[in-house]
Amino acid sequence: MGSLPLDDALFSLNPDTFAEESTAVVDFLARYYSDIERYPVMAPDAKPGSIRKVFPDAAPEKGESMDRILDDVQRDVLPGLTHWQSPSFFAYFQANASGAGFAGEMLSAGLNVVPFMWKASPVATELEQVVVDWMAGLLGLPEQFCFAGGGGGVLHGSTCEAVVCTLAAARDRAISRLGHAAILRMVVYASDQTNATFQKGASIVGIPPANFRVLHTTAESGYGLSADTVRAAVEEDVARGLVPLYLCATVGTTGLGAIDPVRELGMWLHIDAAYAGSAAICPEFRCHLDGAELADSVSMNPHKWFLTNMDCCCLWVADPTALTSALSTDPVYLKNVGSGGDVSTIDYKDWQIALSQRFRAIKLWVVLRRYGAAAMRNYIRRHVRMAEWFELAVVADERFEVVVPRNFSLVCFRLRPRLGIDDDAVDGLNRQLLAAVNASGRAFMTHFVMDGKFVIRLAVGGAMTEMRHVRDVWELLKDKANELVGGS
Amino acid sequence: MGSLPLDDALFSLNPDTFAEESTAVVDFLARYYSDIERYPVMAPDAKPGSIRKVFPDAAPEKGESMDRILDDVQRDVLPGLTHWQSPSFFAYFQANASGAGFAGEMLSAGLNVVPFMWKASPVATELEQVVVDWMAGLLGLPEQFCFAGGGGGVLHGSTCEAVVCTLAAARDRAISRLGHAAILRMVVYASDQTNATFQKGASIVGIPPANFRVLHTTAESGYGLSADTVRAAVEEDVARGLVPLYLCATVGTTGLGAIDPVRELGMWLHIDAAYAGSAAICPEFRCHLDGAELADSVSMNPHKWFLTNMDCCCLWVADPTALTSALSTDPVYLKNVGSGGDVSTIDYKDWQIALSQRFRAIKLWVVLRRYGAAAMRNYIRRHVRMAEWFELAVVADERFEVVVPRNFSLVCFRLRPRLGIDDDAVDGLNRQLLAAVNASGRAFMTHFVMDGKFVIRLAVGGAMTEMRHVRDVWELLKDKANELVGGS
Structure with missing residues (x-):
């Protein structure tokens, strides 16, 4: 074997080469963060299909140095990015990166264990149990979602995964009572404000599309579901011989106290707190989890507003066996390697879609250890105060209106209707305004359509966002509004 | 806002703090790799539930220094790990880490973009198209799986996700012809050697468990599916009015040339090459993808044997619209932000389960750029040669037998039956042998049960594994065998 042509050092995770090249990447990223305000937030000139032409058609035969590769990242990759870490990124919902989140990702990637079963890395499984319990405590979730309370949590990659897994659990629980053919009669409920993830998840687990109930919301309930609407839809479905299966409620828009009848019907209730769940670490926002x-x-995403780099979604369930009944795999080649029948052992492969998984727990653990809960609360409050400031600025400018009461750090606003122009023209002006702001490269926001109205969204929450960036986007909006509709 | 109590520098991805703390993690990991042979490969004394007691019950209120956290990783985390990067890890299938894979993970985590739609980071989408085409080229896949050939690829996190997505595509294609009730009659096929992932995926998308056909394989066909077995099962199901939906073939054990009748029946054929797909970059192993x-x-996992840190699974489809029909979400708040109706624009959210995703493409791209295809081929060949050496050593020792012809870098062997002891006793000896090897901490292997026989698996493929580690595990096996059954 001594005559193998391969240079061992190239592949053997040689510690010296590893340290040198990794440090080069660290320096590259530190420079990127230093310079991030120089990049247009969203690549304004990119045309679909144009970027890939920069890259060769085939993989290289020969390797190259890390320096050369980083030069190419600088030249060919950075200009085509939408800079989610830019302090002037106010689009979608934020995806926080942080020094601690990055350190946690490095540990996860560097140790590179695959803790799909307890035995495949015991500490990874147990640390996952620890951090989901910690998070449940921070959010003030009921004891039923903690391991000590008979429930438990798991770290998924996305809300969609959490939704698919809990839908499969609810579906299989109903099938065990009613038989598999009942899948054709199962109905799932959400509001017209619920993330598209939910319909997709229902579709993936085989619920007929005709059985998705999209319940209408109105301005009167702040675009939240009302108990009456849910009850009426459920009663109508029951009268038709259908099986109400699963209600997806979204925290911040849904009045949870109002859904008692759901539980009586045996329906699975899921609370999607993907974005706003982070705010529940502050007592003043915890009321939104009442009920x-x-x-x-319940699910929430630390990878949104909790300084945890992609990806990380906490899912808690009150009855883990419902989940594992739907998702367990017990082939012989995974048996007997483990702890030999200890029923308290968790194999997280049975709590998620994939057999394999990354060591996500260490990332969330590093974030919580490095910053601590007190500073995280201030971090959340700081973004909310920035959004409050922006909301007040919008309200004070008679050209604009806030179209829905602000919750947390998201402000939805638009140029208000003006005498002499119709609704389409108002939408057109707002479209132009948003396009002008985004084309400037100085900020990036996205929009929403609410009751047919085009609405601009400002989601505050970047790890690097300071008050000056919020002031800047407001100045930018006013400038572009001046051009479109004249001064206030 | 100036009076906020928060220390901005703490959270703002301050480049200096970031560089300093990240470099500390790099140094920590470099030290870990240097010392990795000192750790027991698998934590031999861990007891379920014992590790989590080391950690406090609640998240800390106050943050701590990165140095302190790394000290705790050293003290509380490393002893509870199964060291997948140990050169003496021969269990399951390997999960390669590498310097380039790690650098790619750092870039993905550091840039922390969420390229779920083209517009959300154009270069991330287009680089993903580039690298999946590169990989298809390296594996010699038919043109139909490349974008230029009308197909295309996507990077998932796991084979299970690839299976769920293609099962949903196949199911919805059949539903569009036959109606939703046909889900109750859909049948999926795999062999008794197919990974448990497949049954789990079928279950997730709502196929009735009674409609999973687990086709028997035998030693005669090297535990691969035979065309006759598939044909007989399909014909029987068709005769019963059922709908053959999906056949999952596994490269390396399944004779693909034999499955023509499947295509004629309109069944979806998926090739799972999770582990062995990497070997197809070498022309001499490409025959296994014939057909x-x-x-x-087709799917394969660069996170197994292709130096790409977790997680990364390539999925290629011949008909992307079948996939996107099943998985597309088009809510209004994601419209018009994009390229405005360019049909050639890919939004990868419609090719996968989750709406969100990580920038995995840059990781695979860095691996391919840094090492190049020629060195990667040598890397694969080197592991195969090590496995060949081990296989010959086993064959030369009369106490042992190789129980199934070796493919690639996996050797399945056991202590052979001896006069005067029954099958259970043979299994017992092999169990004891494996337990003794693993308890030593010097190596970690897992087992499989084949035709009722307990078989030990040696999967060669660690990034740091050198010939001396393979020799060492063989010496260890012989020593333990001496203790159990005497010298050869």
Whole structure:
């Protein structure tokens, strides 16, 4: 074997080469963060299909140095990015990066264990149990979602995964009572404000599309679901011989106290707190989780507003066996390697879609250790105060209106209707305004359509966002508004 | 806002703090790799539930220094790990880490973009198209799986995700012809050697468990599926009014040339090459993908044997619209932000389960750029030669037998039956042998049960594994065998 042509050092994770090249990447990223305000937030001139032409058609035969590769990242990759870490990124919902989140990702990637079963890395499984319990405590979730309370949590990659897994659990629980053919009669409920993820998840687990109930919301309930609407839809479906299966409620828009009848019907209640769940670490925002004790499952994404680099979604369930009944695999080649029948051992492969998984727990653990809960609360409050400031600025400018009461750090606003122009023209002006702001490269926001109205969204929450960036986007909006509709 | 109590520098990805703390993590990991042979490969004394007691019950209120956290990783985390990067890790299938894979993970985590739609980071989408085409080229896949050939690829996190997505595509294609009730009659096929992932995926998308056909394989066909077995099962199901939906073939054990009848029946054919797909970059192993032109989809995991840190699974499909029809979400708040109706624009959210995703493409791209295809081929060949050496050593020792012809870098062997002891006793000896090897901490292997026989698996493929580690595990096996059954 001594005559193998391969240079061992190239592949053997040689510690010296590893340290040198990794440090080069660290320096590259530190420079990127230093310079990030120089990049247009969203690549304004990119044309679909144009970027890939920069890259060769085939993989290289010969390797190259890391320096050369980083030069190419600088030249060919950075200009085509939408800079989610830019302090002037106010689009979608934020995806926080942080020094601690990055350190946690490095540990996860560097140790590179695959803790799909307890035995495949015991500490990874147990640390995951620890951090989901910690998070449940920070959010003030009912004891039923903690391991000590008979429930438990798991770290997924996305809300969609959490939704698919809990839908499969709810579906299989119903099938065990009613038989598999009942899948054709199962109905799932959400509001017209619920993330598209939910319909997609329902579709993936085989619920007929005709059985998705999209319940209408109105301005009167702040675009939240009302108990009456849910009850009426459920009663109508029951009268038709259908099987109400699963209600997806979204925290911040849904009045949870109002859904008692759901539980009586045996329906699975999921609370999706993907974005706003982070805010529940502050006692003043915890009211939005009132009624969580009625839920079967709750999810929130630390990778949005909790300084945890992609990806990380906490899912808690009150009845883990419902989940594992739907998702367990027990082939012989995974048996007997483990702890030999200890029923308290968790194999997280049975709590998620994939057999394999990354060591995500260490990332969330490093974030919580490095910053601590007190500073995280201030971090959340700081973004909310920035959004409050922006909301007041919008309200004070008679050309604009806030179209829905602000919750947390998201402000939805638009140029208000003006005498002499119709609704389409108002939408057109707002479209132009948003396009002008985004084309400037100085900020990036996205929009929403609410009751047919084009609405601009400002989501505050970047790890590097300071008050000056919020002031700047407001100045930018006013400038572009001046051009479109004249001064205030 | 100036009076906010928060220390801005703490959270703002301050480049100096970031560089300093990240470099500390790099140094920590470099030290870990240097010392990795000192750790027991698998934590031998861990007891379920014992590790989590080391950690406090609640998240800390106050943050701590990165140095302190790394000290705790050293003290509380490393002893509870199964060291997948140990050169003496021969269990399951390997999960390669590498310097380039790690650098790619750092870039992905550091840039922390969420390229779920083209517009959300154009270069991330286009680089993903580039690298999946590169990989298809390296594996010699038929043109139908490349974008230029009308197909295309996507990077998922796991084979299970690829299986769920293609099963949903196949199911919805059949539903569009036969109606939703046909889900109750859909049948999926795999062999008794197919990974448990497949049954789990079928279950997730709502196929009735009674409709999973687990086709028997035998030693005669090297535990691969035979065309006759598939044909007989399909014909029987068709005669019963059922709908053959999906066949999952596994490269390396399944004779693909034999499955023509499947295509004629309109069934979706998926080729799962999770582990062995990497070997197809070498022309001498490409024969195992013969017949891939008959497939609807192919998947393989660079995170196994291709130096790409977790997670990364390539999925190629011949008909992307089948995939996107099943998985597309088009809510209004994601419209018009994009390129405005360019049909050639890919939004990868419609090719996968989750709406969000990580920038995995840059990781695979850095691996391919840094090492190049020629060195990667040598890397694969080197592991195969090590496995060949081990296989010959086993064959030369009369106490042992190789129980199934070696493919690639996996050797399945056991202590052979001896006069005067029954099958259970043989299994017992092999169990004891494996337990003794693993308890030593010097190596970690897992087992499989084949035709009722307990078989030990040696999967060669660690990034740091050198010939001396393979020799060492063989010496260890012989020593333990001496203790159990005497010298050879």
